[in-house]
Amino acid sequence: MSEMRGGRVLAAALPGLPQLLSGRWGVGTTALLTWIGMWWIVITKLDRIPAFFGGAWDEKLAVWTVLVALSTSGIWSWRDAGLERGPKVVGVSQWDLAVRAFSKNRTAVAGLIVIVGLYLIALVTPLIAPHDPNAQYDLLTNRLIGMSAAHPLGTDQFARDVLSRLLYGARISLTIGFVAVSISVTIGTLVGAIAGFLGGFVDGAIMRFVDMVISFPRLVLLITIIAIFQPSIFLIIAVLGLTLWPGTARIVRGEVLSLREREFVQAAEALGYPKRRIILRHLIPNALAPVIVAATLGMGNTIVLEAGLSFLGLGVQPPTASWGTMVAAGRNTLLTAWWLSTFPGLAIVFTVLSFNLVGDGLRDALDPRLRT
DSSP: OHHHHHHHHHHHHSTTHHHHHTTOHHHHHHHHHHHHHHHHHHHHTTTTHHHHTTSOHHHHHHHHHHHHHHHHHHHHHHHHHTSOOOOOSSOOOHHHHHHHHHHTOHHHHHHHHHHHHHHHHHHTHHHHOSSOTTOOOOHHHHTTOOSOSSSTTOBOTTSOBHHHHHHHHHHHHHHHHHHHHHHHHHHHHHHHHHHHHHOHHHHHHHHHHHHHHHHSOHHHHHHHHHHHSOOOHHHHHHHHHHHSHHHHHHHHHHHHHHHTTSHHHHHHHHTTOOHHHHIIIIIHHHTHHHHHHHHHHHHHHHHHHHHHHHHTTSSSOTTSOOHHHHHHHTGGGTTTOTHHHHHHHHHHHHHHHHHHHHHHHHHHHHOGGGOO
């Protein structure tokens, strides 16, 4: 009892510290860094916060993100520190075992911490960005200057602050990746579940269509569609989401083909449940493990695709900042102004690497044969 009381005192003073002291460094580090980072924003940007409450939607979202992150990290750490912990003998589900296995994978947990940090930074960008991303300063004195106190990552050829554009570019790249993968996973899961459960002619027709979509060169198809229409963020999200689902469909179909022969599905059919209920409530929840892994790995692939399209001039259009357009803008000045392409390129590398590490960790944790 005294240990729980002491843990709650530590959590009230510094959220995440009790979890770190108990060896749960993943959740402890996340809570601690979130708490410290949000308080740093509150202290250093206190003069901007009141004005943001009546500002644009992204400014309001930034303020609410800070408040929610502060309260969530503090309350969660305080409640978690008061829970009695001990080895469970019964009542341990497969998901509990997967969470335990994932938490032991240090590289995967580190990747997850980086991803959480990136999304928090993207949400609070209007508060922490030192300059307007599209503001052009004096071209004679501020064009292509290196790293300095006023511009920590230098300026570009239009005298715009690279750090501010990098932060605002994270919002574009991460949003496109998340929404596009959500669309593709939803479509692929539904199509694969229907094909695997119904079988026969329906399965054959759907899978031949999937094979046809996969057979098209994806990059050429993306370039063709975007070149026909006016490039925009919504078009890029729609095109990526509607062209990346076949892989998920094939994964889900294979899982459903195995699951539909299980006893619980046969029992549901014997009870007269409609096919829609069997698919949505019995098959899809039990086929989510490989879908989660595919979605995580697909996030990195989608971010790279968006960056490639923006690099070719078919993605996000200037002056809107995205990591791909920033890399493209600096390709002609790599020797004289190396910072223009280096920093957004490193952002892409570390983001994709983090998603791949999380995907590999989830694959190992969700596969009982690979758990140690």
